[in-house]
Amino acid sequence: MTIRPTIIGVLAAGCALGLTVPQRALAIDDAEFNALKELVNKQGQRLDQLEQVHQQDQKALEQDRKTHDQDQQQIQSLKQQLDLTQKTATDAQTKAEAASQVQPIHPVPEGRDATHNFTMVGDAEVQFGKTDGSHSAFALADFAPIFLFRARDNILFEAGFDVALQNGTTGTHDAGSGTSVDLSFATIDYMMNDYVTFVAGDMLLPLGTYSERAAGWLNKIPDDPMARDFLPGSGIGAQLRGAIPVGSSGQSIAYTVFGANGPSSMDGSGNHDQLDLGGNVGIKSDGTSGNLHGSPSGGGRVGLFYPFKPHYDFELGLSGQAGTWDDADHRLWSAGVVDAAVHIGPNIELKGEYIYTWQQTDDVGTIHPRGWWVQGAYKLAGLNLELPMINNVELVGRYDASRDGFSVKSDRYTVGYVYYLTNTLLFEGDYEWLESTDPGTDHNRFVFQVSYGF
Amino acid sequence: MTQLSSFMESWRRSARLLIVAAAVFAISLACLSAAEAKSDKEAKPEKKADSAKTEKKTKYSGAELYSMHCNRCHPERYATERTAGQWKTIMMHMRIRANLPAEQAKAILKYLQEDSGK
Numbered sequence: 001m002t003i004r005p006t007i008i009g010v011l012a013a014g015c016a017l018g019l020t021v022p023q024r025a026l027a028i029d030d031a032e033f034n035a036l037k038e039l040v041n042k043q044g045q046r047l048d049q050l051e052q053v054h055q056q057d058q059k060a061l062e063q064d065r066k067t068h069d070q071d072q073q074q075i076q077s078l079k080q081q082l083d084l085t086q087k088t089a090t091d092a093q094t095k096a097e098a099a100s101q102v103q104p105i106h107p108v109p110e111g112r113d114a115t116h117n118f119t120m121v122g123d124a125e126v127q128f129g130k131t132d133g134s135h136s137a138f139a140l141a142d143f144a145p146i147f148l149f150r151a152r153d154n155i156l157f158e159a160g161f162d163v164a165l166q167n168g169t170t171g172t173h174d175a176g177s178g179t180s181v182d183l184s185f186a187t188i189d190y191m192m193n194d195y196v197t198f199v200a201g202d203m204l205l206p207l208g209t210y211s212e213r214a215a216g217w218l219n220k221i222p223d224d225p226m227a228r229d230f231l232p233g234s235g236i237g238a239q240l241r242g243a244i245p246v247g248s249s250g251q252s253i254a255y256t257v258f259g260a261n262g263p264s265s266m267d268g269s270g271n272h273d274q275l276d277l278g279g280n281v282g283i284k285s286d287g288t289s290g291n292l293h294g295s296p297s298g299g300g301r302v303g304l305f306y307p308f309k310p311h312y313d314f315e316l317g318l319s320g321q322a323g324t325w326d327d328a329d330h331r332l333w334s335a336g337v338v339d340a341a342v343h344i345g346p347n348i349e350l351k352g353e354y355i356y357t358w359q360q361t362d363d364v365g366t367i368h369p370r371g372w373w374v375q376g377a378y379k380l381a382g383l384n385l386e387l388p389m390i391n392n393v394e395l396v397g398r399y400d401a402s403r404d405g406f407s408v409k410s411d412r413y414t415v416g417y418v419y420y421l422t423n424t425l426l427f428e429g430d431y432e433w434l435e436s437t438d439p440g441t442d443h444n445r446f447v448f449q450v451s452y453g454f
Numbered sequence: 455m456t457q458l459s460s461f462m463e464s465w466r467r468s469a470r471l472l473i474v475a476a477a478v479f480a481i482s483l484a485c486l487s488a489a490e491a492k493s494d495k496e497a498k499p500e501k502k503a504d505s506a507k508t509e510k511k512t513k514y515s516g517a518e519l520y521s522m523h524c525n526r527c528h529p530e531r532y533a534t535e536r537t538a539g540q541w542k543t544i545m546m547h548m549r550i551r552a553n554l555p556a557e558q559a560k561a562i563l564k565y566l567q568e569d570s571g572k
Contacts, residue, residue: 119536119543150543158547189546194556197549212551213527245555250514250522254553303553310514310521343526423529453528 117150122160122454125216129447140165141449142216144184159186185234200238202281206256206301207231207319208337208353217453220377220394220418221430226402226410227355227371231335232277232321235260237296243305254303254317262297262323263333270326270362272405275333297323303339311346315339331360347382351375359405367405374399377418394418396430410436424453516565519558527552533569541566 122145130136146160162184168176187201204211210225211233237260243252264280265271280292299321307313322334334357341351352374360366375398381391398414416430428449436442514522524530536544541563549559 114539117539117543119540121544121547146547148543148547150546153542156543156546156550189550191546191550191556199550218528241550241553243553243555245557248513250519250558252553252555252558256553305553307522310518311525313522313526315526341526346525420529423531 115150115152119148119150120145120454121148122146123215123217123451124454125222125449125451127222127447127449129445129449131445132443141222144216154191156189156191157187158189160184195242195244197241198238199241202234202236203239203258203260205232205235205258205260205299205321206239206241207299207321207335208301208339208355209303209315209317209341210339210353215453216449217424217426217451220396220428221375221398221414221416222428222447222449223414223432225353225371225373225398225400226412227353227373227400229402230355230357230369230371231337232263234278235262235297236280236282237261250307252305254305255300256302256319257298257300259296259298260321260323261291262293262295262321263325264292265326268292268327270328270331270360272359272361272364272367275325275359293324293327294329295324297321297333299335301337311343313343315341325359326362331362332358333360334358345382347379349375349377357405369403369405371400371402373401389419392420394420408436408438410434410438410441426451426453514558514561516561516563520562520565523552523554523558523562524548533566534571536566536571538567538570541570 122143124143125141127139127141128136129139141164143163144160145163146158149157151157160183162180162182164180164182165177166180167174168178183202185202185204187199187203190198192198206212208231210228211231214224216222235258237258239256239258241254241256241258243254245252261280261282263275263277266274266276266279268274282291283289284292299319301317301319303315303317303319305313305315317339318337319339320334320336322332325331325333336356337353339351339353341349343349352372354372356368356370358366358368375396377394377396379391379394383390385391394417396414396416396418399412400414401409401411403409412432412434414430414432416428419427421427426449428451429447431444431446433444434442521530533541545559545563545566548554549556554562
């Protein structure tokens, strides 16, 4: 029975020991505690710092990843461009090899400006008028487009048409209508240099200036001068033309020299009434080509343009044409024209022509159809009245005459006006007194016309 | 002789008409010269003030050439009516049709293209 007290005694000693040791362990001093505390704090701070650095590293890594992706995309793009460049180089080499087989026709165009251009200009006229002995009527007088095609800086193709509407006929009475399309001119123009231009085709002939400078919206009076009927307006042929500056104040001498098939005979004979000024176009009715008579016709014009200053100028020209006209080449047809124009300021214009022709014939010898016209125009803007609409009015007057080489004498006096609705839309009106020894043409007439130039 | 007489008669008539026409144009020339002399006289004080300027203009600008040539046959066309390419084509046509000296035609074209439409 002594074991139990031993055990109890050991247990008590153990308890006492257990109680005292912790007290001794708890019994660390403040300095050590503070040191330990400080150490823990420092560790904590360090841990925070490491956490921050880790986060920064994460961000940097993310940024690097993005940069890497961008670099990858750029590399892809550069690879594609490289492929394209290689393809272009290959194509260029192929083209160069092909081009070396082709001989270019010089001169080869340089620069990036387009060398070809198509432009349309022209005019159209609508009339209302009355001729003595007829009823008044509206008429589409003319639609005249001009097509201009520029192939290069010195090559132009131009063609003008006259489209007109006219009554048909039953033989005894007008019925229905027909549209006629007339080729006024069609030429290829080649500017060889600054002084010489080669023109070929269906040319407006330089007999005077009326044919070359006439158009519905330019003429100021709707009817052509009567004497122009004695001249061919156009002819198939070729010409050289140009202008040479003279002096130092804008003066120039203009010249034209041409060759054409020339007038012909309607029935081949040299009878005076068979003269055909508009035919002989080089391709016959059976489709073969040839002049209707053996010899072509030739002619030319030389003119002096003398400007004193803008709007003050003077022009004088001399022109002519000569050649045979009957099939046998025995009869000569020739013409001479003197033309002149004066501008005295922006408001006054005077111009005119004198036309003389010689026609050798089989039946009546040599006849001399001839005529003349003089026209003056005055813009009321010159009065400086400052009234509405007045400044847009231009008064026009013309005297023209024709002598047919026999007994018919015709004299016409025309007065009229042009009202400029715009610079290209004109409203014209005129009254014509025609006195003629031919009763069939002795009549007066009035006409109003709206013409538009485009 | 009859043929010769009638030929001489027609020549006399033609000559009379030519003389009348020449007289009309001589009078017109006189008017033009007087107009130029008047404008020179009016401009004299300005010329005296500026002795560096030449007395007579020796070269026209594109605008002056335009007003000189392009109003002879038709009303003025405005530069904005056409594009530069169209003016080039039209001026080729006009240079040939109106027999304009090449340098003057080029100056007019340049003037038109500067203000051409789009």
